[in-house]
Amino acid sequence: xxxxxxxxxxxxxxxxxxxxxxxxxxxxxxxxxxxxxxxxxxxxxxxxxxxxxxxxxxxxxxxxxxxxxxxxxxxxxxxxxxxxxxxxxxxxxxxxxxxxxxxxxxxxxxxxxxxxxxxxxxxxxxxxxxxxxxxxxxxxxxxxxxxxxxxxxxxxxxxxxxxxxxxxxxxxxxxxxxxxxxxxxxxxxxxxxxxxxxxxxxxxxxxxxxxxxxxxxxxxxxxxxxxxxxxxxxxxxxxxxxxxxxxxxxxxxxxxxxxxxxxxxxxxxxxxxxxxxxxxxxxxxxxxxxxxxxxxxxxxxxxxxxxxxxxxxxxxxxxxxxxxxxxxxxxxxxxxxxxxxxxxxxxxxxxxxxxxxxxxxxxxxxxxxxxxxxxxxxxxxxxxxxxxxxxxxxxxxxxxxxxxxxxxxxxxxxxxxxxxxxxxxxxxxxxxxxxxxxxxxxxxxxxxxxxxxxxxxxxxxxxxxxxxxxxxxxxxxxxxx
Amino acid sequence: xxxxxxxxxxxxxxxxxxxxxxxxxxxxxxxxxxxxxxxxxxxxxxxxxxxxxxxxxxxxxxxxxxxxxxxxxxxxxxxxxxxxxxxxxxxxxxxxxxxxxxxxxxxxxxxxxxxxxxxxxxxxxxxxxxxxxxxxxxxxxxxxxxxxxxxxxxxxxxxxxxxxxxxxxxxxxxxxxxxxxxxxxxxxxxxxxxxxxxxxxxxxxxxxxxxxxxxxxxxxxxxxxxxxxxxxxxxxxxxxxxxxxxxxxxxxxxxxxxxxxxxxxxxxxxxxxx
Numbered sequence: 001x002x003x004x005x006x007x008x009x010x011x012x013x014x015x016x017x018x019x020x021x022x023x024x025x026x027x028x029x030x031x032x033x034x035x036x037x038x039x040x041x042x043x044x045x046x047x048x049x050x051x052x053x054x055x056x057x058x059x060x061x062x063x064x065x066x067x068x069x070x071x072x073x074x075x076x077x078x079x080x081x082x083x084x085x086x087x088x089x090x091x092x093x094x095x096x097x098x099x100x101x102x103x104x105x106x107x108x109x110x111x112x113x114x115x116x117x118x119x120x121x122x123x124x125x126x127x128x129x130x131x132x133x134x135x136x137x138x139x140x141x142x143x144x145x146x147x148x149x150x151x152x153x154x155x156x157x158x159x160x161x162x163x164x165x166x167x168x169x170x171x172x173x174x175x176x177x178x179x180x181x182x183x184x185x186x187x188x189x190x191x192x193x194x195x196x197x198x199x200x201x202x203x204x205x206x207x208x209x210x211x212x213x214x215x216x217x218x219x220x221x222x223x224x225x226x227x228x229x230x231x232x233x234x235x236x237x238x239x240x241x242x243x244x245x246x247x248x249x250x251x252x253x254x255x256x257x258x259x260x261x262x263x264x265x266x267x268x269x270x271x272x273x274x275x276x277x278x279x280x281x282x283x284x285x286x287x288x289x290x291x292x293x294x295x296x297x298x299x300x301x302x303x304x305x306x307x308x309x310x311x312x313x314x315x316x317x318x319x320x321x322x323x324x325x326x327x328x329x330x331x332x333x334x335x336x337x338x339x340x341x342x343x344x345x346x347x348x349x350x351x352x353x354x355x356x357x358x359x360x361x362x363x364x365x366x367x368x369x370x371x372x373x374x375x376x377x378x379x380x381x382x383x384x385x386x387x388x389x390x391x392x393x394x395x396x397x398x399x400x401x402x403x404x405x406x407x408x409x410x411x412x413x414x415x416x417x418x419x420x421x422x423x424x425x426x427x428x429x430x431x432x433x434x435x436x437x438x439x440x441x442x443x444x445x446x447x448x449x450x451x452x453x454x455x456x457x458x459x460x461x462x463x464x465x466x467x468x469x470x471x472x473x474x475x476x477x478x479x480x481x
Numbered sequence: 482x483x484x485x486x487x488x489x490x491x492x493x494x495x496x497x498x499x500x501x502x503x504x505x506x507x508x509x510x511x512x513x514x515x516x517x518x519x520x521x522x523x524x525x526x527x528x529x530x531x532x533x534x535x536x537x538x539x540x541x542x543x544x545x546x547x548x549x550x551x552x553x554x555x556x557x558x559x560x561x562x563x564x565x566x567x568x569x570x571x572x573x574x575x576x577x578x579x580x581x582x583x584x585x586x587x588x589x590x591x592x593x594x595x596x597x598x599x600x601x602x603x604x605x606x607x608x609x610x611x612x613x614x615x616x617x618x619x620x621x622x623x624x625x626x627x628x629x630x631x632x633x634x635x636x637x638x639x640x641x642x643x644x645x646x647x648x649x650x651x652x653x654x655x656x657x658x659x660x661x662x663x664x665x666x667x668x669x670x671x672x673x674x675x676x677x678x679x680x681x682x683x684x685x686x687x688x689x690x691x692x693x694x695x696x697x698x699x700x701x702x703x704x705x706x707x708x709x710x711x712x713x714x715x716x717x718x719x720x721x722x723x724x725x726x727x728x729x730x731x732x733x734x735x736x737x738x739x740x741x742x743x744x745x746x747x748x749x750x751x752x753x754x755x
Contacts, residue, residue, distance in 0.1 A: 123578060123580050124580040124583065127577075127578050127580040127581040127583075127584070128580055128581070128583050128584045129584075130584060130585070130586075132581075134536030134537070134576075134577055134581065135535070135536050137536055137576070137577075259500055259733075260502075261545070262529065262545075290731055291502060291504050291729055291730075291731050295723065295729060302500070302502050302731035303502050303543075303545075303731075306543060
């Protein structure tokens with residue numbers, strides 16, 4: 001495990017590992033000097049201050065299956081992660097291209113299905129997928145856009161090597177951490193910000209609101225009513241829902257606050273029913289409408305799908321975007337990008353073995369100890385095997401699962417994720433990170449706030465950055481030179 | 482055969498129910514061997530009844546009463562002429578590609594026992610049609626029919642383990658097993674006239690259809706171990722019972738609900754041939 005961390009690209013020192021100061025990358029110059037010159041006690045004080053600030057703000061995160069505590073603080077690391085402006089410009093171009101292709105792909109699979117006819121993607125992969133919603137066929141969503149908010153996970157393996165790990169086109173979360181991390185950093189280290197030209201992220205709520213408003217059905221008034229629909233306080237991301245509603249200045253509603261009448265969605269208010277035009281819903285498709293999806297859902301709004309199909313309300317994101325989150329579908333993204341945009345993909349995919357294919361399956365079974373195996377519909381780091389870190393027994397158990405249902409899995413080589421300097425018990429040490437920038441796709445334009453959520457695997461050598469699996473977060477700085 | 486249907490579903494609520502929405506898949510469509518002569522839906526309270534087609538191609542009515550109601554009766558009366566097509570369904574509205582019907586659902590998920598059941602039916606069968614008939618026979622013998630409301634349906638694996646179930650359960654077991662064998666399969670809701678000529682029927686029926694190469698969709702009723710004949714009227718189809726449920730509803734308030742179903746499926750006189 002040690003050797004892996006050493007072999008990884010370190011974003012501060014370059015390839016050479018943290019011990020070699022000669023190869024310090026320009027972007028980290030001032031930061032390194034700051035790290036070197038600041039006494040460790042000072043950092044410890046700041047860290048406890050940061051924790052205090054977070055507790056006061058109240059950012060917590062519920063972990064499913066954890067019976068001891070339903071809420072806990074996500075560890076925050078005070079050393080920022082730096083991305084240079086040229087690197088960001090490259091990422092931004094790639095993200096825009098990717099989201100444009102995703103939207104064209106979704107419009108196509110629910111409409112003309114040209115990409116299936118052209119053999120870009122196998123028909124059964126689309127039609128057999130539970131996230132492919134037949135309710136969405138042959139009806140046009142407002143502005144032909146499906147993915148309005150995407151949290152595209154990106155990993156880095158070298159100076160110029162960035163890969164898309166997941167597209168997260170359903171209900172990406174984590175943006176509140178991006179905003180809070182910045183706020184806390186600004187309070188703790190104002191001097192550090194004065195020495196760096198850090199691109200602001202504070203305008204994210206404005207960008208999100210502008211995006212949501214642009215998506216209103218054409219029949220809506222010029223001042224559309226936007227609401228944020230939450231499953232409620234027991235949801236793991238409830239804090240983020242209330243945080244965002246507050247920042248956006250829109251109503252935070254639960255299903256019981258909404259009702260439908262004559263194909264229109266209304267919100268109950270003290271002044272009587274008010275028509276709703278755009279619903280930023282943080283509720284899964286399955287729970288959205290008990291009349292159409294899961295009948296036992298008490299979190300949904302009966303009749304909302306009918307209103308949606310009649311075009312009287314916009315749901316953001318659209319229903320049925322989960323098909324593009326499927327990891328087997330993901331593996332076709334490079335072809336999907338080429339087919340719909342006519343361009344070469346700017347951001348690459350991680351090479352992916354589809355276990356549904358015989359040859360690939362055989363390879364995966366022979367190399368389980370080297371690969372990362374994931375469920376095609378899994379998320380949050382659950383139900384996956386990290387071969388190099390798994391015991392013999394874990395691998396054998398997983399092999400059984402794989403043999404039972406190969407269609408349900410894909411495998412990827414274990415990527416040596418880049419590392420960033422991180423505070424740990426022993427001092428400053430490199431830890432693996434990823435990046436989730438948030439892409440906002442409106443009817444008028446695509447907006448991306450420079451930065452995103454950097455997640456860091458706090459355990460030495462660990463490659464799993466998910467907060468549900470013991471990951472932490474960092475502030476992400478896009479630096480103008 | 483001419484079949485007359487009178488299907489009355491009555492709901493009574495403790496207090497007037499608000500925000501009532503009922504989704505009705507109670508209107509059959511024509512296809513080879515099924516010709517609808519007349520068909521209507523009446524409701525006991527005033528409201529809006531709008532018709533549309535769902536993703537499967539079923540006719541769906543949305544009913545929303547104008548005022549809160551303490552009782553609601555949905556009454557279907559209709560008449561259809563049917564021919565025996567030996568279960569083969571041709572000329573039906575098909576909106577979805579075949580692989581769609583290979584999808585697992587909560588009701589039609591798999592289990593090792595279901596795999597074993599499917600394999601035992603498949604072993605030695607010369608062609609898919611034989612395989613499916615053997616599967617129907619196996620399901621019929623393995624899962625005993627027990628009358629019960631459709632809403633009591635359980636996942637196929639559970640019904641198989643229990644060894645008994647309502648028509649929905651039995652169809653789900655057949656569907657899950659067929660899909661495991663790589664055969665697209667779906668659930669069908671409808672009416673079935675009794676063998677003994679009596680008109681009173683407990684509830685709407687449910688069975689399965691599977692896609693047979695070179696033949697198309699073929700119906701299998703594992704409750705009665707037959708391919709549906711002219712005794713059957715096909716109402717709606719879905720991946721499982723939920724997608725084809727004749728009535729799905731939602732309301733706020735109203736307290737406890739009492740449900741009463743009266744169904745007559747009457748075989749017309751054979752003399753009416755003109």
